[in-house]
Amino acid sequence: MRAAEVHSDITEVLVTEEQILERLKEIAAQVDADYAGKDLLLVGVLKGAIMVMADFSRALKLVAPIDWMAVSSYGKGTKSSGVVQIRKDLDTDLTGKHVLIVEDIIDSGLTLSWLLENFESRGAESIEVFALLRKPDAAKVEVNCRYVGFDIPNDFVVGYGLDYAERYRNLRDVAVLAPHVYS
Numbered sequence: 422m423r424a425a426e427v428h429s430d431i432t433e434v435l436v437t438e439e440q441i442l443e444r445l446k447e448i449a450a451q452v453d454a455d456y457a458g459k460d461l462l463l464v465g466v467l468k469g470a471i472m473v474m475a476d477f478s479r480a481l482k483l484v485a486p487i488d489w490m491a492v493s494s495y496g497k498g499t500k501s502s503g504v505v506q507i508r509k510d511l512d513t514d515l516t517g518k519h520v521l522i523v524e525d526i527i528d529s530g531l532t533l534s535w536l537l538e539n540f541e542s543r544g545a546e547s548i549e550v551f552a553l554l555r556k557p558d559a560a561k562v563e564v565n566c567r568y569v570g571f572d573i574p575n576d577f578v579v580g581y582g583l584d585y586a587e588r589y590r591n592l593r594d595v596a597v598l599a600p601h602v603y604s
């Protein structure tokens with residue numbers, strides 16, 4: 422489904438599917454070079470990262486296993502609570518692994534900084550972050566993010582895995598949700 426098909430629910434398309442796939446190719450080439458010869462593990466953060474993981478992992482030339490973590494800090498609203506809960510932990514032992522966390526979006530940064538701290542104690546060789554989207558104006562804590570797809574304005578966005586109350590994840594593009602949908 423393209424953004425045009427739900428045009429009354431959105432105010433603006435920020436990043437199109439084509440722009441995302443183009444950018445993923447560039448970042449995949451960088452990651453291929455940076456992790457050559459290393460034991461890379463991709464860790465996706467459910468559920469928002471499902472689309473970016475699917476497209477990014479297939480753009481890589483490296484063979485890399487994929488694991489998933491489910492955390493929640495949001496509930497139904499549009500603001501981060503900062504209280505993070507593990508809903509599903511990793512299946513993989515991180516000892517000696519080079520971990521690349523794949524995230525949909527860094528908003529306040531609270532979720533990722535919590536996750537990074539949690540991962541530090543698990544014996545990984547290295548931990549880096551790839552976020553498809555980042556809202557620089559919303560940052561409450563500094564997160565060391567090695568790969569960023571797009572910096573975007575401080576609006577609530579949906580699509581390409583990102584939801585509002587579980588809806589719009591299957592939108593191909595990233596778009597700003599119209600305030601009348603959530604207010």
Ligand code: XMP
Binds near residue numbers: 578579
């Ligand atoms: P924080 O604020 O902790 O946010 O960096 C992390 C998680 O919150 C979700 N999030 C969003 N989801 N549109 C969404 O659909 C947004 O604009 C948005 N901002 C944050 C997302 O799951 C992210 O991983």
Ligand code: MG
Binds near residue numbers: 469525
């Ligand atoms: Mg997320």
